[in-house]
Amino acid sequence: MLRNARLLALPVVVYLLASGCVEDEPQGGAPSAVVSPLISDEAHGGGRAGFAFLPPVVLSAGPGHGFEPRLKPVVRIDRVDPVTGQVLGTVVTYDAERRVHGSKVRRNARRGFYVVRWRTRDFDLSSTSTYRIRVLVEGQELGFADVDVVRTLRELVRVNRALFVPVWDGLTLPIRFRIDSRAVDRDGDGVWDWRDNCPDTPNGPGPAPDPGPSSPTPRGCDPDGDECDPDEEDCGGAPGGSQLDTDHDGRGDACECDGVTCVAVDGCHGAGTCDSRTGACSAPALPDGDGDGLCDALDGCPADPGKTGPGVCGCGQADGDGDGDGEADCVDPCPTDPEDRCGTAGCLGDPGSCSDGDACNGVETCSASGACVAGTAPVVDDGNACTVDA
Helix, strand or coil, X not given: CCCCCCCCCHHHHHHHHHCCCCCCCCCCCCCCCCCCCCEEEXXXXXXXXXXXXXXXXXXXXXXXXXECCCCCCEEEEEEECCCXXXXXXXXXXXXXXXXXCCECCEEECCCCEEEEEEEHHHCCCCCCCEEEEEEEECCEEEEEEEEEEECCHHHHHCCCCCCCEEEECCCEEEEEEEEEHHHHXXXXXXXXXXXXXXXXXXXXCCCCCCCCCCCCCCCCCCCCCCCCCCCEECCCCCCCCCCCCCCCCCCCHHHCCCCCCCCCCCCCECCCCECCCCCCECCCECCCCCCCCCCCCCCCCCCCCCCCCCCCCCCCCCCCCCXXXXXXXXXXXXXXXXXXXXXXXXXXXXXXXXXXXXXXXXXXXXXXXXXXXXXXXXCCCCCCCCCCCC
């Protein structure tokens, strides 16, 4: 069954015609029938920002923003399940180190892109299979594009370029793509995101020197020079250096404190600050003026080291109980007599007065034994014989 697609392939036809790539339609050629997901880059399928396929892989691409020339991308072409995307087999893998079927991934520093030429004549492709071009850096997939293999002009013009890359079986497809710095190093600290222990917080050794178009080509770089574009280079590596991770937990010091809010552990400690080496909060102790172990903020007697609250006798005076009767000396009428005998006015061994409640037997006193002894009865004779004195 033919793909239901819009007629978007005219620019590709022009490209192929200009390259001498279009031949007469062979007799009996059957159109391709594979249903494939999509293209994934910054302009298609909500792909990774900063990564973009370029023509002729796609019809057009926006301008780049900071080409990253230090990478060594890998382009892998897989045969995949059209529904699940599961890899059924790898057709070819290209890298920047060695040639496969005469091609390898190269860098055009002046124009800001990477390219590898896929010579399809070297591979036994099927128009009924789904192929996927993947771009990876150090095992991290940046984007992919599903391939529609065509063998006739009729098949070519029916390819939906919004979803598929048309590949004329037997010809060469230049797979061009751009990788901006933000696609691999969001925080711009010179450490690729998948290596970065703080991918959103700059904490690296700093960007490596940019081997731009004005940089001389290092010795040993493509010594045979057999590619057709003299501007393309294939040198440069990942930035070096290390990122500080004091506690070796895999999270860099620069972002240990991300999302950490320090709070006081109790009423005698402040909120403190986050330690960038470990991500732990400090717990500074609040002042303790009298040195009694309880901070002034919670100490009811901050200037009395013997008390943490006023108690019965108040700050500065101990709540002692000399006679052990459960009553503080400061309010005990008999601080040395646990029985408080002779009432409140006198105590055992105290010559002070006491009262037995009888006003007619004189003023009582406290004896040595603790008894309240009656005094001399008062004179109550009023000198009047006619009255009865009490």
